[in-house]
Amino acid sequence: MPLDFIALALAVIHFGTPLTYYFYLKNKYLSKPWNINADENYKPKVTIIIPTYNEAKLIEKKLNNIYKQKYPRDKLEVIVVDSASTDGTPKLIKKWADKHSELNLKLIVESERKGKAHALNHALEYATGEIVIITDVDSLWPSETITKTLKWFADPTVGAVSCLKKPVGSKVKEVEESYRQYYNILRIAESKAYATPIFHGELAAFRRNLLKKLGGFPIDIGADDSHTATKIALIRYRAIIPENLWVEELVPNKGYSRWRIRRAQHLIQHFAKCLRELRQAPKGFRKILAIETFLHLANPYLLLVSTILLIASTLTTHSLTALGILALGVALLIVKQYRTWIIQQLYLIVASLRNIWTKEIAWSKQVK
Ligand code: GDP
Ligand code: MN
8 A cells, every 4th residue: 555655646746746837837927928128129230050960951941041031131140050061061051152142151160070069169259249049950930030039138137038849840740739838838937937948949049248158058968058048047137938939840750759869868968967056046947947857857757666666566466546546547648648748758768868878969860
């Protein structure tokens, strides 16, 4: 019986924490005003940094997409930083730039690949914009995106802004839709409360002076965007994901699980690095950071331990309670949200184990 009891308690914490957190944030903050003086007429100089590694297939589409942005061209600077691509990406960029000389584009070619964050820091040395926006090649922006991003920076309390993601590609499953909704509401509600510790490389905008102050992007972990946003929140600036700032993200059609696991690895590295900073977090941000850290680092293991205890209890003491809970846990897999949640927990567990032998700072390219 005590074994069953412990297992049940762990399961209740595992499912209860995120649900409580979600409903608490949603009810308390989602419909609250931002308390930010956004201004669509605020048009500072902006630097867009595009890191590339073997992006020959998509880079022209990405550059065309940036080209179509409705933003004063004299205030727009684009820096593409390539790290030793072997598929001719830099050549395609040069060719594109020659045909579009009215766009201020600079290409930096690194002779050795040392990872995305390293490349971003390299590009930062040349950036002159007040705001720097990082964007992955495999993401596409609606044409108003720069304006919709920069308006938040009109308020000096805002240090960083990121986007919501609309996944596109053959692998996009309906299953994820409901999970995405849960995920997006958390990002927006956390942002309204103070800041969100999870940013997206499809569009991650930062004040350049703050990036300088922080010494650039961290090169020892994978989630450079989320970690930098969190650091900015830790020095008391808002790091937000507003509603309605949507961008498209291409999802790989091969190696989907590998991709999800690598991303989970990066997030875990980010939250593990945050542990040390928790105590000095500003009041409105401390709870958010603490709970997200718990959800990414510890919570998946509660589910794992609970399951193991239930199996052990069923096998050793033939506990009907344990068997009943296990059966319920399996039966619920027909519910989409629940299934997506369980899969995400598995990704996090595999990712945390994988982190022991590889950090995936320079990862292999997934076909998109
Ligand atoms: P994902 O979005 O997490 O799947 O990661 P991606 O593979 O899409 O990489 C994000 C962006 O960083 C893409 O634009 C890549 O081309 C780029 N990238 C990845 N690794 C490197 C690197 O080592 N150097 C540079 N310069 N860019 C990189
Ligand atoms: Mn990507």
